[in-house]
Amino acid sequence: MLELNGIVRVFEQAGTRLEILRGAAMAVRPGELVGLVGPSGAGKSTLLHIAGLLERPGGGSVRIGGVEASGLDDGKRTELRRRAIGFVYQFHHLLPEFSALENIVLPQMVAGVAKPKAAERARSLLAAVGLEKRADHRPARLSGGEQQRVAIARALANQPGLLIADEPTGNLDPHTADDVFAMLTDLVRRSRVAALIATHNHELAGRMDRVLELRDGLLHPRG
Numbered sequence: 001m002l003e004l005n006g007i008v009r010v011f012e013q014a015g016t017r018l019e020i021l022r023g024a025a026m027a028v029r030p031g032e033l034v035g036l037v038g039p040s041g042a043g044k045s046t047l048l049h050i051a052g053l054l055e056r057p058g059g060g061s062v063r064i065g066g067v068e069a070s071g072l073d074d075g076k077r078t079e080l081r082r083r084a085i086g087f088v089y090q091f092h093h094l095l096p097e098f099s100a101l102e103n104i105v106l107p108q109m110v111a112g113v114a115k116p117k118a119a120e121r122a123r124s125l126l127a128a129v130g131l132e133k134r135a136d137h138r139p140a141r142l143s144g145g146e147q148q149r150v151a152i153a154r155a156l157a158n159q160p161g162l163l164i165a166d167e168p169t170g171n172l173d174p175h176t177a178d179d180v181f182a183m184l185t186d187l188v189r190r191s192r193v194a195a196l197i198a199t200h201n202h203e204l205a206g207r208m209d210r211v212l213e214l215r216d217g218l219l220h221p222r223g
Ligand SMILES: Nc1ncnc2c1ncn2[C@@H]1O[C@H](COP(=O)(O)OP(=O)(O)OP(=O)(O)O)[C@@H](O)[C@H]1O
Pocket: 011, 012, 013, 018, 020, 038, 039, 040, 041, 042, 043, 044, 045, 046, 047
């Protein structure tokens, strides 16, 4: 579902060249959970931005569902990103003035799904993350773990083939992180999404199918 080859990214800072990615390569299959670890500043977020078509690499190939993204113009890249990729971040980024249900309905309506169908899917996703009774709550009335569950349901609203998550449980206490992570992995496996998840939590990383370590600009299999 996701294939990266020879990914290069160089930043220029005050006259210094920072070679953050120097030919990183990886692939994630449908239903597979791949963990991404590495020291702070190694370039994990940069790699996720490139894999998520939010940033263009300085070199290399990004294929999403067999489509080579490098040759696409910005409009086509946005279209591919909206159709094929769901994102979860450390902070939920839910819209505060909308309910949990509406937060999951809206991205579907943007993608052209009619409201009744979008609401039906949103309800089933809320049930899948154990929040069917919280459908009408605004984010401020949900706990941190519940907010993150809604964010995960929202990321899966348009049935993406690829889920990209950057520290999805990084803002939660250890017990809640554990619960949310278990729910995320279960949902990913059941919906056959390919998932690439960056985390500093080595215990959670160890529960994924594979772990890749980003070091010196390259990806190394771990374990
Ligand atoms: N737009 C930019 N311009 C210049 N340097 C950048 C830019 N974006 C990232 N960097 C640098 O690239 C390096 C990698 O950053 P990145 O956020 O990808 O690391 P990370 O592995 O996700 O770190 P952390 O685990 O701390 O979140 C850092 O040294 C950062 O300062």
